[in-house]
Amino acid sequence: MSDSSSPLRILLTNDDGIDAPGLAAMREELTAIGEVTVVAPAENQSGVGRARNEHAVRRDHPWGYALEGTPADCVAYALRGLDTDFDIVVSGINDGPNAGNYVVGRSGTVGAGIEAAFLGTPAIAVSSYHARDFFCHPPEEYDFSRPARIARAVTERVSGAGIFDEVDLLNVNAPIDVPNPRMRVTKPLADYDQRVDHHHDASAHSDGGDESELGDDEVLVRLRDVSWPDTVGYENPFPPRDEHRERYPIGTDRRAMVDGEVSVSPLAVHHGHTEDPKLASVVESLSETVE
Template sequence: MTDTSSSLRILLTNDDGIDAPGIAAMREELTAVGDVTVVAPAENQSGVGRARNEHAVRRDHPWGYALEGTPADCVAYALRGLDADFDIVVSGINDGPNAGNYVVGRSGTVGAGVEAAFLGTPAVAVSSYHARDFFCHPPEEYDFSRPARVARALTERVFGTDVFDEVDLLNVNAPADVPSPRMRVTRPFADYDQQVDHDPDAGALPDGDREHDLDDDEVYVRLQDISWPDSVGFENPFPLDDEHRDRYPVGSDRRAMVDGEVSVSPLAVHHGHATDPRLASIVESLSEQVE
């Protein structure tokens, strides 16, 4: 039994929507170690990053509240709009991985954690992948209990230590199908390109992209991420051969996934700062020229 007098006060959210299987599995695990309040999007908000809205509609939910907004909206509302204090924010479980610099920057799951960090609350973002299928989709066909147990253990262990003195957010990618996976501290690995197709078959476009007939000076374009080698958009990049394994060094989040491990990437949200004397010289010289 958990001692509720000393249990964690946990805000739980996600980007797949409050009715997604991943958040249900995460809530079931977290209630064993803390007092869990759920504030999550009413509908799927995947891929929205840290987008925010000025207005949102809140609905009561047996676990807390469903918000007609983004994951970052949910966190902002909960941390500043509820009469409650939270020790930590947990976001997930996402029904697919969020690894690599570019993908992490676009993820609504991670975006919720970034919002929490900016508001002064440590966060853990949790995503699940499948060592064969890659994406856990459709999510109803996958078991998120193993990633939920991993996230619960990590959340309980790191809180109260000095980990969050320097780290704002832990980004976790855990396999759903690997028994007793190894856990590894990792760093996001940058590997990204973009494929652009002109005038694709209109019949293959989502309905929302066919708002009107094309004029003579208009062309349909399709933008698709290449975030893993030899895969475009949401194609499954697994299994990766030895050449691809060697592409990602041990200690990177992508290599951990290739090896079926739990990737734990400690992140800071200040966006970094670089110094370059050449830039300082250019700016100084321009300041003397521009009136």
């Protein structure tokens, strides 16, 4: 970390692509508090988690570099391939929320922060949501200035404050349309299910993939996330609000979103470890029988 008299050396990335409005808004704010280098995906890489590639093409960009790769590729390249010792990595602003354990695990925005943490650099993942529309899409129709100001304030205050002595990554979800939102330390809450649809007609494939005829023994299977109760796909999951307040306790990231608050979740990137004497007993017994 640079000393207090030096500007922060900030690596900025995202998963929506280097030309995304959320990244532009974030860069504008961060340049007021530090030296910002952008290394971001050349194209949209939403939902790739922390996937990595062995090779990626780099192209010059007025703000830094565009990389034909994932958000985690961008961070790995910047932290080890550029001649700069970055103080912090900021990923975002994502044009939709990343809240709940399952969603966070698949987020490219958060995946960039996880890559940074494994490489020893503090990180903040920033996502936005709209209290009425939920997803900020198409992003060109939304103003990301409020979550950008919030993210700038968080970045400035936590840098050098010892927060990252114990925390690997901060996951921030900020509303676009709520004036003066309350900020709350939260924890991700798991609430997830899967809906499976079976189709015997290939034309049911609505994602632009291969629509060739199915064979007699083939069935098109569609897996659809149920990331919020009774909501499949990308509908606004908030109504009815009272029902969701009861479902999600105060202090969770999802409750903060229902209440129009800024959710700040401190995360650890390790996968955890649980002591289980029952497992130890099973393993011990197996070691005596397996030849």
